Amino acid sequence: MKSYKKLIQPYVIWISIFLVVPMLLILLYAFTSQGNDVMTFHFTFENFIRFFQDNVFLGVLIDSFRIALITTVICILIGYPAAYLISKMNVKHNGFFILLITLPMWINMLVRTYAWIGILNDNGVINNILSFFGVGKVHMIHTEFAVILGMVYNFLPFMILQIHSSLAKLDKSLLEASSDLGATPFETFKKVIFPLSLPGVISGITLVFLPAVSSFFIPKLLGGGQLLIGNLIENYFVSTGDWNFGSAISLIMALLIMVSMYLTKRLDKNGGDS
Amino acid sequence: MKKRIGSKIFLGGMLVFFYLPIIYMMFFSFNSSKSLSKFTGFSLRWYEQMFANKTMLESIYYTLLIAIIATVVSTIVGTLASIGLSRSKKILREIVIQINNLPIMNPEIVTAIGLMLFFTSLHIEKGFFTLLLSHIIFCIPYVMLSVMPRIRRLDPNLAEAAMDLGATPFYALRKVVIPQLMPGIVAGALIAFTMSFDDFIISYFVTGKGVNNISIMVYTMSKRVNPTINSLSTIIVLFITVALVVVNLVSMRKKRYTNRSYRHVFVISAIVLGLGIAGLNALRGNASSEIDPIKEYGCNTLNVFNWGEYVGEDTISGFEEKYNVTVNYSVFASNEEMYTKLLGGESYDVLIPSDYMIERMIQEDMLKKIDLKNITNYGGLSSEVLNLSYDPKNEYSIPYFWGSVGIIYNSETVKKEDVEKEGFNVLKNPKYKGRIYVYDSERDSFMMALKALGYSMNTTDEKEINEAYEWLKELKENNPVIVTDEVIDGMINGEKDIAVVYSGDAAYIHDENSKMQYFEPLEGTNLWSDGMVIPKNSTCPLLAEEYINYNLEESVAEGNSAYVGYTSSVEKVREKLANNEFKGNSAYIPRSGYEKDEIFNYNEKMKKVLAELWIKVKAK
Numbered sequence A: 001m002k003s004y005k006k007l008i009q010p011y012v013i014w015i016s017i018f019l020v021v022p023m024l025l026i027l028l029y030a031f032t033s034q035g036n037d038v039m040t041f042h043f044t045f046e047n048f049i050r051f052f053q054d055n056v057f058l059g060v061l062i063d064s065f066r067i068a069l070i071t072t073v074i075c076i077l078i079g080y081p082a083a084y085l086i087s088k089m090n091v092k093h094n095g096f097f098i099l100l101i102t103l104p105m106w107i108n109m110l111v112r113t114y115a116w117i118g119i120l121n122d123n124g125v126i127n128n129i130l131s132f133f134g135v136g137k138v139h140m141i142h143t144e145f146a147v148i149l150g151m152v153y154n155f156l157p158f159m160i161l162q163i164h165s166s167l168a169k170l171d172k173s174l175l176e177a178s179s180d181l182g183a184t185p186f187e188t189f190k191k192v193i194f195p196l197s198l199p200g201v202i203s204g205i206t207l208v209f210l211p212a213v214s215s216f217f218i219p220k221l222l223g224g225g226q227l228l229i230g231n232l233i234e235n236y237f238v239s240t241g242d243w244n245f246g247s248a249i250s251l252i253m254a255l256l257i258m259v260s261m262y263l264t265k266r267l268d269k270n271g272g273d274s
Numbered sequence B: 001m002k003k004r005i006g007s008k009i010f011l012g013g014m015l016v017f018f019y020l021p022i023i024y025m026m027f028f029s030f031n032s033s034k035s036l037s038k039f040t041g042f043s044l045r046w047y048e049q050m051f052a053n054k055t056m057l058e059s060i061y062y063t064l065l066i067a068i069i070a071t072v073v074s075t076i077v078g079t080l081a082s083i084g085l086s087r088s089k090k091i092l093r094e095i096v097i098q099i100n101n102l103p104i105m106n107p108e109i110v111t112a113i114g115l116m117l118f119f120t121s122l123h124i125e126k127g128f129f130t131l132l133l134s135h136i137i138f139c140i141p142y143v144m145l146s147v148m149p150r151i152r153r154l155d156p157n158l159a160e161a162a163m164d165l166g167a168t169p170f171y172a173l174r175k176v177v178i179p180q181l182m183p184g185i186v187a188g189a190l191i192a193f194t195m196s197f198d199d200f201i202i203s204y205f206v207t208g209k210g211v212n213n214i215s216i217m218v219y220t221m222s223k224r225v226n227p228t229i230n231s232l233s234t235i236i237v238l239f240i241t242v243a244l245v246v247v248n249l250v251s252m253r254k255k256r257y258t259n260r261s262y263r264h265v266f267v268i269s270a271i272v273l274g275l276g277i278a279g280l281n282a283l284r285g286n287a288s289s290e291i292d293p294i295k296e297y298g299c300n301t302l303n304v305f306n307w308g309e310y311v312g313e314d315t316i317s318g319f320e321e322k323y324n325v326t327v328n329y330s331v332f333a334s335n336e337e338m339y340t341k342l343l344g345g346e347s348y349d350v351l352i353p354s355d356y357m358i359e360r361m362i363q364e365d366m367l368k369k370i371d372l373k374n375i376t377n378y379g380g381l382s383s384e385v386l387n388l389s390y391d392p393k394n395e396y397s398i399p400y401f402w403g404s405v406g407i408i409y410n411s412e413t414v415k416k417e418d419v420e421k422e423g424f425n426v427l428k429n430p431k432y433k434g435r436i437y438v439y440d441s442e443r444d445s446f447m448m449a450l451k452a453l454g455y456s457m458n459t460t461d462e463k464e465i466n467e468a469y470e471w472l473k474e475l476k477e478n479n480p481v482i483v484t485d486e487v488i489d490g491m492i493n494g495e496k497d498i499a500v501v502y503s504g505d506a507a508y509i510h511d512e513n514s515k516m517q518y519f520e521p522l523e524g525t526n527l528w529s530d531g532m533v534i535p536k537n538s539t540c541p542l543l544a545e546e547y548i549n550y551n552l553e554e555s556v557a558e559g560n561s562a563y564v565g566y567t568s569s570v571e572k573v574r575e576k577l578a579n580n581e582f583k584g585n586s587a588y589i590p591r592s593g594y595e596k597d598e599i600f601n602y603n604e605k606m607k608k609v610l611a612e613l614w615i616k617v618k619a620k
Helices: A002-030 A046-053 A055-087 A091-106 A109-120 A125-132 A144-168 A172-180 A185-214 A217-222 A229-239 A243-273 B002-028 B045-052 B054-087 B090-105 B108-121 B128-152 B156-164 B169-198 B201-206 B214-223 B228-254 B259-284 B293-297 B315-323 B335-343 B355-363 B416-428 B442-452 B462-477 B486-492 B503-512 B541-552 B554-564 B571-579 B604-619
Strands: B301-307 B326-332 B397-410 B436-439 B481-483 B498-502 B516-519 B527-535
Touching (some): A046 A055, A055 A091, A055 A185, A055 A229, A055 B002, A091 B169, A109 B214, A229 B335, B054 B090, B054 B128, B054 B169, B054 B228, B156 B169, B201 B214, B315 B554, B326 B335, B355 B527, B397 B442, B397 B541, B416 B442, B436 B486, B486 B498, B503 B516, B527 B541, B541 B554
Antiparallel strands (some): B397 B516, B397 B527
16 A cells, blocks of 8 residues: 555645645734735734724624534533434434434525524514414514524534434443443443543534634524624625734634634543543 | 333424424425515415526536535545555644644634635636635545545555555555445545535635525525525425435445445436536526627626626526627625625626725726717716716716615504604614614714714714714614614514615515605715726626616616616606606605715725724624
């Protein structure tokens, strides 16, 4: 297989150009000011000072992480039991159920999110049903609730699939051994199943938290002008055309995400050791 | 037993949650009216419209074409790179894996802007090529992620043995290595296809020149609710359900995936997709006429960049037929978005920006003078829209639509006197708390604040602007919902009682729901117009002038104005529609000659100040 070693060389060049250079460009824009021309830049920290000096931007940042965190927790709370129940089904049902969960993901995310507007509207499906039963209207659209619902809706399948695949890999004889040794089902779950499924939970968290924190069309469509960090970036790139500040915000967000992902991974390692 | 029922309810509830929007969408794709909340009867009109809608067919075509090419290329490159990687030194391997993780572990928006900055700095024009390249770039790491674990399980001696027995490295790769990696490769290809097919964020930032995929089309189509998108999604759902059921039945029968069954699946899906693409290509093709556009105009494709839902249904196809050319039609959601796209290196032949943006582009020397000799229909334009301050002699721009900004209110729940007496201040009236839409635009918001305070909307006085900022913050206490074009559907459905809208949207809303009345505040408002311009870097200016002139033809202008609801710049068309389609619809005829009304002036410094303040108003 030594002769295949050369296969990597073109790819190294490829990623250097198309993956590394774009990231360096973001870095360059974030630390420079003025103009959208690469040739005329000045080195500066101004973009970062502007961000951290203003409560408004910090507020948006905190909101984004808070909403993404709530979304992730809800996804674990629903996704874990769901994946657990699915993994306990027999093979035939199991495959069918996974299919049912993957199917909606094939429909465009935007279209599915649009559909929720019609469902959550003040005169929408849910409120029509409620008023049919004589219950008063509940205001749902354009609230934080709607944003979180939209995020859970879009990202929950990732969580379920990740946890399910780690539960499916579980060696059944371990569970038998555990109960043979006198553990109650709850103890088996706590001491055997859960620790072994933790890698699935961790990668599920990554797949939910990452898009949730940076999403911009879900808050835009369901939040009614609610600003999250993704909207700020879109705004500075698309509307305002201030690419330097936009790059600085992206960099801050990316770094914070990297730190939180690192901490999550640490959690896994510590959990594994004990 | 009890536990079982509980778990069934739990999983059942979850499925309801997953499928509710999909069923809802499928249901309303058969609705006979545009409404997304009232079912008025069964009809197939949205399916018919879908197959007649060129923009939509084109977006499906591009989505499929890009997904297929990106999948094939990224699967091949990703597999070869994974094999190479497994043989390379540990340090190199670690570095490559880390870099590969960049698009996976970074939020998509970061990858997207990185690529956008990359293409812009290299002055690569954005379009099909950049879109395809970006998809290949972000798909490869996912393919590798799924192939690499398989390689780790591979016995390296197998390939060595094959070569010892006289196989060339390539032969061994093809006959020994690849077949063993097949499950990983297929999984990787599937992931790549899904990622590419569904991608929105990256595509949104790296495309141009009218090349849109389904996601971008949906995003820019938000101007007016267009149920054809539900029809499209319904067809996709049915198609995928059938495909998945077939695949599952085949695999259940065969129990195990064999290489041959993979090959069958590949061949069948390749044929189906190929036929689909060929069919779409045929559908989006255009009829020809006698004219030879290359001879007459020196080119045969025209790139038009306009607002979403801002053109009549037959305007584009009519132009294509008449002049035997292809029109690449793209849309934007704001003047600023259009401007940024031009800065990003995209080139177009005809743009339709608003007054202040035209002024800015003239100042920045971005526009080409229009030869009025070629605009033979110029004489039909209304005097109200000619020779305005942004382009005093109409050297650079030909008006398209015009109108005012005003308040639309539900005449059953809002007192007429309140609106007429208070003007824009009615938005702060606590009686209507939480029942208000405000348009998400710093210009329009500061305009209404400044007008409500009795100042000029073009003020540069810091004190006045600060007062306006405070006014908007107070308005925020009244819990308005800040939206863009969702306001149209929202008001038609009576979701809220008061909204700030453009007169053209008001005309459309009133047309669909006659309870909604339009009012132009007495403290004055913004009179705006959108004009057709030709950017300096247009490669087809003669044909562009022909397109501009074509849009002033009475039948074409009538088609545009009647469909969109905005006031036509052509005098005869405005008069005709005001007496027919829009009879009794006051929003169709904007107020003119009122001294307190103003036109926007462009001021770069003020624009930045207002943009920043508006973000702060929204974020509070």
